[in-house]
Amino acid sequence: xxxxxxxxxxxxxxxxxxxxxxxxxxxxxxxxxxxxxxxxxxxxxxxxxxxxxxxxxxxxxxxxxxxxxxxxxxxxxxxxxxxxxxxxxxxxxxxxxxxxxxxxxxxxxxxxxxxxxxxxxxxxxxxxxxxxxxxxxxxxxxxxxxxxxxxxxxxxxxxxxxxxxxxxxxxxxx
Amino acid sequence: xxxxxxxxxxxxxxxxxxxxxxxxxxxxxxxxxxxxxxxxxxxxxxxxxxxxxxxxxxx
Numbered sequence: 001x002x003x004x005x006x007x008x009x010x011x012x013x014x015x016x017x018x019x020x021x022x023x024x025x026x027x028x029x030x031x032x033x034x035x036x037x038x039x040x041x042x043x044x045x046x047x048x049x050x051x052x053x054x055x056x057x058x059x060x061x062x063x064x065x066x067x068x069x070x071x072x073x074x075x076x077x078x079x080x081x082x083x084x085x086x087x088x089x090x091x092x093x094x095x096x097x098x099x100x101x102x103x104x105x106x107x108x109x110x111x112x113x114x115x116x117x118x119x120x121x122x123x124x125x126x127x128x129x130x131x132x133x134x135x136x137x138x139x140x141x142x143x144x145x146x147x148x149x150x151x152x153x154x155x156x157x158x159x160x161x162x163x164x165x166x167x168x169x170x171x172x173x174x
Numbered sequence: 175x176x177x178x179x180x181x182x183x184x185x186x187x188x189x190x191x192x193x194x195x196x197x198x199x200x201x202x203x204x205x206x207x208x209x210x211x212x213x214x215x216x217x218x219x220x221x222x223x224x225x226x227x228x229x230x231x232x233x
Binding site: 168169172173174 | 192196199200204205206207208209212
């Protein structure tokens with residue numbers, strides 16, 4: 001099992017590092033120039049004028065949504081890092097520990113929250129760009145598989161909880 | 175029962191083939207269950223009946 005754990009740890013690290021580098025590359029390539037006009041406006045705006053115009057609000061929200069989308073991708077990578085703590089526990093031989101149960105729940109939570117938030121953000125982004133948002137097309141998108149994966153991890157956490165109880169009972173059967 | 179038989183718990187553990195850690199779990203009452211094979215081995219080692227070593231306490 002230890003060999004398998006080592007291989008799985010290496011695979012998890014590779015996935016984590018590639019996800020992080022893809023995210024960093026995307027942030028680097030993100031076209032900040034599209035906000036130039038808005039930034040110039042912020043510098044040269046007449047302070048007596050109302051700043052809250054619908055045009056500004058839309059630009060601001062677009063800016064915020066783009067940042068939030070990056071943030072949630074980072075959040076997903078953080079979720080993946082919990083697999084490492086699970087693998088560490090397994091390596092120690094603590095298969096059914098409280099830490100593993102907690103980690104499974106956390107990963108499940110992160111997967112589900114990521115999908116819901118990205119879904120909402122994409123909807124908002126589509127509305128700020130005035131482009132069409134096709135609900136079913138978004139549902140078909142690759143990221144929605146994380147919802148069933150998150151639910152599966154929740155179920156796994158419950159199974160591990162039960163397994164821990166059974167193991168404790170077994171350990172205390174002389 | 176052990177003092178009656180002038181036996182140490184370590185010796186009993188060795189005879190019945192369980193670890194001293196499990197023996198102390200058994201003695202402290204933390205055990206959740208006992209296998210028939212263990213009970214049989216204890217009874218055989220101490221030459222007694224299960225009723226001599228088991229007691230019902232209302233909890």
